[in-house]
Amino acid sequence: MNSKKYLKVAVGGTFDKFHDGHKKLLSTAFQIGDRVEIGVTSDAFGGLKGDIDSCEDRMKNLKYFFSDKSNFTIVPLEDPYGTTIYDGDFEAIVVSEETEPTAVEINDIRISKGMRPLDIVVVSFVLAYDGTPISSTRIRRGEINQNGNVII
Secondary structure, eight states, rough: OOOEEEEEEEEOOOOOSHHHHHEEEEEEEEHHHEEEEEEEOOOOOOHSSOOOOOOHHHHHHHHHHHHTTOOOOEEESSSSSSSGGOTTTOOOOEEETHHHHHHHHHHHHHHHHOOOOEEEEOOHHHBBBTSBBBOHHHHTTTBBBBTOOOOO
């Protein structure tokens, strides 16, 4: 795990059916960042993934989960990049293996604008008990629960 400390870190996602993989991703962001901006896909953007909870509900879940912290902001995401391509204060971005290519795109955009690229911190998947990654899609399908236990 990256032990470097950053002043401002970005992390984003849909965060539907909040699960152990989300917890690992976000916990990593808080471990390495003094301030964390959490981007949550909007209803329009996140809805491209199918039937998901409202952006408002997903944001409330995050605020509840991190009620013991005050060093974060939650913003809606209307696209894959959010404020990372405009805000020069970000120093790092925390992503899953699945979303690492988007972080590379973000850095390409930042560099093209004369901005400093972000350090990319990749968090490995959390595996369910059947050995495959926990995902909101699998939870919605009824295959596993939020902790990765197989539903029979």
